[in-house]
Amino acid sequence: MLKKFFRYLILGLGLYALIATLVxxxxxxxxxxxxxxxREAFNKRYIEKLSLEQPTTINSVLDYLGSPDLTFAKRNSDEVLQIIFYRxxxxxxxxxxxxxxCTGLLFKNGQLILWGPSAYKKYQD
Structure with a gap:
């Protein structure tokens, strides 16, 4: 009886671990x-992992984080600057x-060039 109980217990824990891992x-x-x-914590974790070593596009950020909380854009001759803010x-x-x-992410022609407090200052210049 005790052997059967432990067998089902181990089977149940193994099944639970498998389902949790899959989720x-x-x-x-x-x-x-x-x-x-x-959402704040999710945004912060994602932004902390950003790197200029790996090119990041605005579409990849929008796909992962969803709609930004605030956004601004402007065109200077042949370049488009867009800054999006996530809380x-x-x-x-x-x-x-x-x-x-919020933390701002500055994109130039769709490519991430800067983020953080200096991004909005650079956008305004």
Missing amino acids: ITFYKDDPQAMIWQD TQHKTSDGITTIDE
Whole structure:
């Protein structure tokens, strides 16, 4: 009887581990369905992993993070500058997302060139 119990226990734990591993591996997070605290953390983790060594396009960021909280764009002769903001830190509980609560990602002709506090300064210049 005890042997049978342990056999089912081990089988159940193994099945649980398999299902958990499959969900973690293949389930894609949907930022649009997250509560704001989770989305902030999700955005922050993604942005912290960005690197200029690996070229990043605006489409790949939009595919992964979803719609930005704020966005601005301008054209200077032959180049298009676009800055998109994703909320990464909570400041005031007023229901409004402001630039100081976000991290900016600056794109030049669709390629990421800068992110963080200096991105918006560069965009304004």
